């Protein structure tokens with residue numbers, strides 16, 4: 600293949616699904632190679648099964664498709680990782696390591712998604728600074744801290760052009776999250792639109808940093824397209840959109856769906872959420888590559904409900 604290609608790992612995941620669409624729109628269908636651990640039932644464009652633990656298979660695809668950039672989204676998230684820490688560590692670390700080694704060999708630009716999960720109970724929780732104590736309390740968080748350091752190492756030692764942001768919880772109507780602590784913030788919208796009550800696995804006053812998918816995609820692409828000299832942080836950038844609690848998002852939804860009911864039944868994910876920041880200082884991203892979020896809670900809620908209403912074909916009051 601002669602076209603230069605962008606490879607996405609974890610392309611069937613929450614972010615991968617939407618990022619794939621945006622990249623295909625911008626660069627054309629032929630320029631995007633989607634990969635995941637299994638083939639989805641419905642797919643468009645190039646899609647290959649790839650186990651990110653398999654470096655040989657990764658190398659063959661890079662050669663076959665003339666890959667120049669990688670968005671490495673395949674990972675086990677916070678809540679799922681706690682059920683099987685060793686497995687989560689192996690996938691998250693071996694996967695990244697294979698990508699970084701391939702980037703070194705083939706001269707690729709790499710995007711690595713880090714997370715607010717890098718922070719822990721020792722970190723200031725309000726307006727968490729870029730440079731803060733990183734003592735996470737989940738295996739996912741530990742793998743992201745190690746991953747950020749490996750990214751910086753490969754940049755400093757081998758000049759691999761690797762770029763990264765610490766995503767907050769991502770809210771989307773196009774795709775569901777899988778295995779995270781912030782998943783409630785998507786599920787709650789689906790239940791509301793379906794006219795069903797929601798049982799929230801976090802306490803009502805648990806404030807977490809969140810971001811609407813269009814902002815997350817734009818941040819990712821703006822960082823990847825920024826001139827190399829503007830990207831001053833090669834571990835990972837703090838990134839902020841909005842912050843809210845479960846009761847605040849429920850109240851916002853009730854402005855449009857008055858009868859919506861939410862019960863609070865916290866489980867093991869409450870402890871994970873309690874170790875994460877409430878809000879993030881992303882001034883370095885704003886300064887270095889001009890980051891500006893567009894969506895707050897009110898604007899996002901209107902957009903989410905409109906799209907989900909269309910999806911479920913129900914009439915809101």
Ligand code: AKB
Nearest residue numbers: 676677714779780781
């Ligand atoms: C999770 O909840 O694990 C993720 C994240 C914040 O990285 N959404």
